[in-house]
Amino acid sequence: MLHPEASGTKDVFSAFKNFYLSLYLAYSDIRQKYRRSSLGPFWITISTAVMITCIGGIFGGLFKTPMKDFLPFLTSGLILWGFVSSCLIDSTTVFVSAESVIKQLPLPITTHVLRMVSRNVIIFFHNIIILPFVFLIVQKGVNKDIFLCLPGFFLLVVNLLWMSLLLGIICTRFRDLGQIVNSVLQIFFYITPIIWLPSLLPERTSLMILEPNLFYHLLQIVRAPLMGELPSYLSWIISVISAIIGWILTLALFNRYRSRIAYWL
Template sequence: MSKAGVEDIRKSICDIKLPLFLAYSDIRQRYRRSSLGPFWITISTGVMIVCIGIIFGNIYDSGVKEFIPYLAAGMIIWGFISSTINDSASVFINAENIIKQLPIPIYSHVIRLIAKNFYIFLHNFLIFPLVCLFVGRGFDLDLLFVFPGLILLILNLTWISLIVGIICTRYRDFPPIIASILQVAFYVTPILWMPSLLKLGRKFFYLELNPFFQLIQLVREPLLGRCPPMMAWMMGISLLFLGWILAIAIFNRYKSRIAYWL
């Protein structure tokens, strides 16, 4: 089997400064001449969290101290996941000129995409401490689990973005399908609502078998002062292992064809 994909990934990681710089340049170019830059996204996300928190908090009759931090953490993490996967549908298409003209490793464009969305995620993350300050919620040592959980989330998003990027480059009808899947996933995943609202018999399907929920748990639970459950770690690690095996197999086979599909 060809190892062109593995070699491309190796070169991309060795020269990781290039995609990181390009991601930073993408953000600067997008918000050029703007006084607040990416903080506009932070402001709009914060306003949405406040509005939804007040409305749904009253609907669910949930305490503000419990529900709004839960909602804020979920919305911020989901924003990172959904924007990354949505953007990955056009990651190679948008880089067509670079791929055809410059000898830059193709996987560098995936790293560039992840880094760009991670920069925006860090801006949005500033909302969470403000929410906790508003509701009078503190932090404890379980917060340290955020770092391994976030690393596991990012590593899973890298293989997902690679596979989605390859499929959507070959089949141009797939980006709307990806967007529709994410929209459905948003409503069936506990982000706007809390898992305690589900009946016991439905929790296994909506929670335990929901990969989005488990990946969100890895980061959200430490922010809420709880250690992520073992099921979340097992799901995250299993997805990482199996996903990268599939991604490498697909990338090894189709890496050389990406330029011809553009």
């Protein structure tokens, strides 16, 4: 059993210090899940490519948008959203799924969150290989701004880590909240420009829907450089502020309730 006197902050630092363990466990999860499959996690990549093709053909014609602009936008948006939604949905059961380990081994509890996010990062990199092929098909070039997607992706992961830890704590105590998280993510999927372009919104509606939407800004700091554009300063500022405030609030909650998580399982 984990020692109740260990603080949540120490738990987080200890998990990051032994990050290699989380990465190894994440890799083992993927190998275990696809051990009898010849293509392994690339089945997810294939299904994602099929979905992009279908949605691109339908919505591209519906919105009367040139495929050179719409298809790369759609591809990067769906892959990024798949990564975000998978992390947040998995976080609702991240501690419940690791119940036996939490009760029997003195591992930092945060290790299970890092394991889950690392697993989804690996799957993300499997899926992102679709994007270069889309660029070749639509003959879209790239420029030096594409390298800004690296700090953008890092900042996205930093935000997903505190969100996952926070949801993991709350959903372990209140199990029914997992269904609410799924429903809320479905709503954000439709109000976030993933399958539609932001330029389709009137300016006033855009201010009401996009500016307050944290997920839009988190996606934009990664997707805009991939599209050869610079993310707005507002997107960077909101993403950084979200990471700082989110981690402060999450650590405060984790420090208080970390010792109770094992008893909630």
